[in-house]
Structures are given as structure tokens and as C-alpha cells.
Amino acid sequence: MNVSIKPRGVAWLFEATSPDAVFSPEKLTDEHRLIRRTADEFVAHEVMPAVDRLESKDWDFVRGLVRKCGDLGLIGTDVPEQFDGLALDKVSSLIVSESVGRLPSWAVTFGGQTGLSITPVLCFGTPEQKQKYLPRLVSGEMIGAYALSETGSGSDALGARCRAVRQQDGSFILSGEKMWITNGGFADVFTVFAKVHDDGPSAGGDPGGKFTAFLVERAFPGVSTGREEHKLGLHGSSTVPLNLQEVRLPADAVLGKIGKGHKVAFNVLNYGRFKLAAMCSGGARFVIAESAKYASERRQFGRTLGEFGAIRYKLAEMTAREYAVESMLFRIAGLLDSAIAGRDDAAAALSALEEFAVEASIVKVAGSEMLDYVVDENV
Template sequence: MNAQHGGAWLLGDTSPSEVFTPEDRSAEHRLISATALQFMEQEVLPRRDDLEAKDWPLTRALLRQAGDLGLLGVDVPEDLGGVGLDIVSSVLVSEAFGRYASLATTAGAHMGLCIVPVLWFGTEAQRARYLPRLASGELVGAYALSEAGSGSDALGARATATRLPDGGYELNGEKLWISNCSFADLYVVFAKVDGQHFTAFLVERTTPGLSPGREEHKMGLHGSSTAPLLLQGVRVAGDAVLGEVGKGHRVAFTVLNYGRFKLGAMTTGGMRQALRDAATYASSRRQFGKPIAQFGAIQSKLAEMATRLYVTESAMYRLAGSLQAEGVAHQDLGRVFEQHAVEAAILKVLSSEALQYVLDENVQIHGGNGFVRDYPAEGAYRDARVNRIFEGTNEINRLLLAGQLARRAARGEIPLIAAARALPDEWLAMAPPTPEAPVALVRHVAAGLRKCTVLLLGAAMQRYREALAEEQEVLTWVADAAIEAYAVDSVALRLARVLERDSPVAAAHREAACLAAVEGALRGDALLRRALPAVLDGDTLRIALAGARRMLKVPAIDQRPWRRDLAAACLARPAAVFG
């Protein structure tokens, strides 16, 4: 059993040597990151206004430039026209694109929702036909899954694929909210063969009967295309099927796991940009005779923004390392992502909500200037809102990850029930750390959050059994506990790795980790007070609440020195707070 996926990490301590951290990036990784960031800085950001005006030829030209640099083909093997780099390299490219959300959305739909399904599920002929041109940017891809009546319920699609005598299919229906729709060349389209067999198809733009609709008037992402796709008597050959007839759910859901992971990478890029913008603005904006960066309220905001970034990238690189450790070829990664579905959903929820917090605080630090379009803070705030809807809403992701944890436990794939029964003896042995031992503090909270998640899920499974799937509030609480546990556990492991290396910015790591742990413990305690009464009662509830308090107990600590020091690091090194 891999201790890094499927929730297995809940059941014991992970060795720091088993995880990948941002500090483990190689020289080649840093070169790839520099290339992608330079592309964004020199080619994309100066053209933001034109992109916001929906200059699609410019968008396509930028994608072609990105293709020439190898940025679009990081996931594609060299023999299929890509550069065949590792998963961490793919993360770094997505982080760079995340500096401008509209291009991140365009590139994400092209790379993650078109290139990846062709790579993972395409035949040799389909891969040879499309991947070289997709990797170069000659072709642009799109992904047509959602419909008016089937957003989160993807299998409720009504688009049809009628079998033809020549072995082909005729597609009819309408797809909604399709990124890249107005200018894509190749669409991954989902429809039901004979009205019941959910299936994926590759459909070229030039196919008669296929037509993009009018652009949606969106809250944000004005520099990306979002439109409906109309299918009226669209005839495709039998070899247009992607994967197998009736197995479209495998294509859809596996690719969405990948999309959730990559969304985490894009959001960290957005957070890093916002933190830099906020620190730079706070240093220059003067009120009451001095820069607002000198005020404690602003310093606390910067510290919290940095902490949310630290937590998210710790979790993201941990997941990237776990995926990479499987050591399989790019075209075989679909199976690996299925195994990491719990962690991908955790990262999606964690990252999208952290980004929204960071961008909201960025607007607040900018004050009135954050509310006008002259400053990037306003646009970034609007653009980020959709991330909690993309790749499955955060509500759906919470239900998915909690449900999958319960199913794995019920099947015996993770011995969660036995672990839950052993908790009373364990929490009696847990001694809370002192404020003078920050590393022990972070490890204590990480262990406590893991055990509390086991306690809550185990009790929920025993109380509701097969009916647990209908208790969405309980599943949501379980998911929140698991998200908090994975986040702080990832931070604890990263901090241990950093302190082994005697990093010159170790202090910033310690401060961010301690803030994450203390706040995580407080949130975890409040969560369990809400959740445990839904799964336990009487003396059992009182004992469980007492045990949870012990597992999450942290000393009363004055956080101001941590926050002030971390804010100082943000102001001194706004582009590289943690190195």
C-alpha cells in the first residue's frame, strides 16, 4: 500500500524523506520555471489588455509561442512531438501560467483537457495524428462535457451519438461553458451512444454541423473564450471514439483528477503574484506619514497570505512527488491519477479557497485602488471566483473525497476502523508541545488532525453505514477534516526537510509552518465541535470531544512575532519569500 495516496497517510507518520518539496527542485526544474516565467513576463502580461478584449488571433499566437518553447508539450513524449518532462516540470509551467488566469485557463483546457485525454486514452493513430500539432500549438484543443442539465452530474448528459450504417456516429446536442470554444480546432465531446452509453469522441472544428455559440458574458476570465458548442447532425467516423464506447466516464473523471491537480499549480502561481503585488504596494503606499507596510494590521495580512501560499505549495509538491514516484510513462498516468483521486480533490479545494482568500486580502491592502481596473488586483479577484466551480464544484469534490475515503475503508484498503478504535489509548499518550518547540508543535498538530479525521470518519461509518452517502453535511465535515490534516501534515514534512538543509530562509519556513499549525488546530477544534454531535451522543460523545481537544491542544501563543517576522520577509523578498 502506497502511504502517500488514497488517504493512507491518515493512518501513520510519513517519513520526510518520502516527500517531495519545492526545495527539491533541480537545476533543470529551475531553468524550465525561468523560461515559463520569462514568457509570461515578456510576451503575455504586457498584452493583457488586448487579451481581455478577446483578441483570439493573439491568444493563438501566444499559444504557438508557448509551443515553440516546449511549454505545451511537457506532458507529451518526445516521439509524439513533445518534450516529455516530469510531473514537477509540468507543475512549474502551470504555476507560471497562473500569473494571468485567463491564459492559465486557455492553456489548462488545451493541455489538461485535450492533450492529456488523447495521450492517456487515444489509439496510436489518434496520438500520432493530433499530439504533435497540439504540443506545438498548431492545433488548439477544448473539452466539451457540461450541459444545461448536467454540470456536476456529468453522466446526466443528453447529447446523443447515433450509430450509422457505415460504422460512424451522428452527434446531436448542446454543450455549455466550453473553454477555448470560439477558436479551438479539436474538441473532446461527450455523448451517449444509443442514448445510454456515455462515450468520448474527438471532433474536429471543420466537421459540418459543429458550431461554437456566442461568447458568455462572464464575471471574470475575460481573456479566455467560454461559449456553448452546438452539435447538429455532426457525423464522425468510427475511429473518432476516444477510449471505448460506454467508457466515457473513465475519460471524464480521470482527466478531471488531473485537472484538479493542475489547478492547484495554477493557483499557487496566482497567489505568488498577488503576494508580490501586495507587498510591493504596501511598501509604496503611504498613509499617516509612513508606508502602510509598517502597520501591524497590514503585516498580519501579508503573513497570512504567505502562510496560505506556503500550505498550498507544500501540499501540491507533496502530491506531485507522490505521482512522480510511481515511475510510469506519461501515457500510463491515468491509472496513477485514479489512485490519487482523494489527494487531487483535497488539493483542488484547498488551493482554490486559499487563492480566493489571498486575492481578497490583496484587494483590501490596495484599498480603493484594488477596486478599480487600473490595478491587477481587481481583475485577479474576479478571475479567481470560478476556480471553486471549475473541475467539479468544491462541494462535489468534498463529497467525492470523503465518499472515497469511506469506500476504501469499507473495502479494507485502508484499516481505518481499526485505527479509530485504537484512538483512546493514543490520545492519552499525546503530550501537547511547548511554545519553545515549534517543530514539535507542527508535528503534534499534524498528527492530531490526522487522528481526528480518522475519529470522525470512523464514527460516521459506524453510525450511518450504507446511508452515509446521503449524509452530505457529515461527508462535508469529514472532507474538511481531511483537507486540514493533509495541509498541516504536508507543512510539517516540508519544514523537517528544510531544517535538515540549514536553509538561509529557514526562519520564514518555521513561522509559516507554526502559523499554519496553530490556525489549523483552532479550525479543527471548531469543526469537530460541529461534526461529532452528528455521529456520536451521550458519554461516547463527551469522551470523543475530550480526546479531540487533547489531540489538537496547542499552547496559548502570541502570534505577533511570527507574523511580523514573516511580513518582513515578504517585504524584503516579495518574489521569493521561502527561497
């Protein structure tokens, strides 16, 4: 009897793996190639020519780009069809993330919509929450944002001081401030993390509160955002503080379970790390192509730069490092798809994200360090 064994997280540390069990770009299907072509053409024709408009913070224009992405199906590649997604695999999502990585500002905006806004609702939302938010997030009609960080709790997310005081009727009064919110300047709905208390407001942060996720709409009274941050880079992405002044939330605004906000926060970030690494890979590939083109055209001492050994070495080293990260990404995507195979429910996706959290973290570090190396060598 043949028994199908699901892959396990970090098994690569202590188990031999058959080459046939590793997903690689050579195994891409015609459908995968069509998705890549669609994403590449969208970025080349719609995004790259509009850098100035993005960096001038024309958020109406950015919303329009997100909507066009939705029309092409690029936002909901791995979202079930019942919520207007394409119900495709994680490899497809990886491919799209690589394509959008060509322009970092746009990649951040796109990632905030797909990885940080859709994933929490898809994995932890109630049927009613999914039906209310997912179709509009997938289409790009609604923009989402993820509000976890505070001035005193960045890496220590569980140290949040934002408070949600539960009322006798089951509703909550939410107060606090969140910082560095991607897409925050034009988002319609925020995934906000706060500590739930049953005893009314008190001074300071009470460590006894139950860390919980909420879905908070901009239209709710008391919700506002501050001025755009003046960043060193990523000028075409929105980064703002989120102010919450006694915002009354209905009982059904809770995302997941009260006191289990850490499961929402950390699993969403697991998938976000994987997608961010894919964007780093796509960005590096674009930069390498531009540098190779320049090296073939620029002439010094009677020959092109590409004919000099030192330049050839630089190009080869950059390509090898990018290829290594790309290989890691496709293997992880294959592992996620194998873990989910035969199921399309949120529990399967969540289980896979938890299982391969270490791999997602490793490839994110490898991807960002590789991109840093590639950009530095190009300069």
C-alpha cells in the same frame, strides 16, 4: 532484499511518512529551475503586457501565444518525446502551471490546452489518434477544447442528453449542445461526451445510452459554436456553446471505449484539478508580491503601510496559506512521479491519476479557497 513500494492514495491519512519521501521545492533540480525561469519570462514579457488584447478577445493573437508556448516546450512538458513533448516529470508541469497562473484568463486558456485537451488523447487515445493529434496540440498548431457540460448536466455529467446514434457502417450521427466550452471560440478539435444508441433518434434523453467520449473536429459538417459568454471575470478566455447538428463521425472518432466515457471525463478532471490548484498558487504568489511592494511604498501617518502590525499580519497570513497549498502541490507531484517512475506509458499515467484523485480534489479546493482569501485581503 529491498522492495520498492509504490505510494498509495490517501495513505497520508493512516501511514507515517518519512520527510525524505516528501518532494518539496528545496529538491528542485537545475532543470526545474530553468523551466520555471523560461515560463516566468514568457508570462512577464509576452502575456502580461498583452492583457488588453486578451480581454478584447483577439483570438488570433491568443493562438499565437499558444504557438509560442509550444515553441518553448511549455505545453508538452510531460508528453512523451515520440509526440514532440519533453517527457519531463509532473513537477515540471506543476512549475509551468504556477507560472501561467499570474494572469487568470491566460491560465484558463493554457489549462484548456494542456490539461483538458492533451490529457484525454494521451491517456485514452489509440496509437493513430495520438500520432494525429498530439504533435499538433503540443506545438500549439492545433487548439483543443473539452466539451462535457450541458444546460441540464453540469455536476451530473452522466446525465448528458447529447446523442450519438451508431450507424450500420460503424459511423455515428452526433447531435446535441454543449455549454460553457473553454477555448471553444477558436478550438480546432473538441473532446465531446455523448450517449451512444444503436436504435435511431428518439425524443428526449434516453438514460440507457452508453456514455462515450469522441474526438470531434471543427471542420466536420454540422459543428458550430455560438456567441461568447459575457462573464463577470476571465474576459480574456473564450467560453461558448458548442452546437452539434447531425455530425457524422467516423468509427475511429471514439476516444477510449464505448460506454467508458466516465473514465475519460473524470480522470481528465482529476489532473485538471491538480493543475488548477497550481495556477491558484502561482496567482496568489503574484498578488502577494504586488501587495508587499505596495505596502513598502505607500506611506500613511509618516511611515509605510508595511510598518503597521495589522498589515504585517495580513501579509504573513496570506503567505502562510499560499505556502501550505504550494507544499501540498509539490507533495502530490512527487507522489505522481513516484507512481509513474520507470514507466512512460499512458497506462502508468492513468493509474497514477486514479490513485491520487482524492489528493487532487483536496488541493484544488484548498487552492481556490486560498486564492479567494488572498484576493479578498488585498482588496
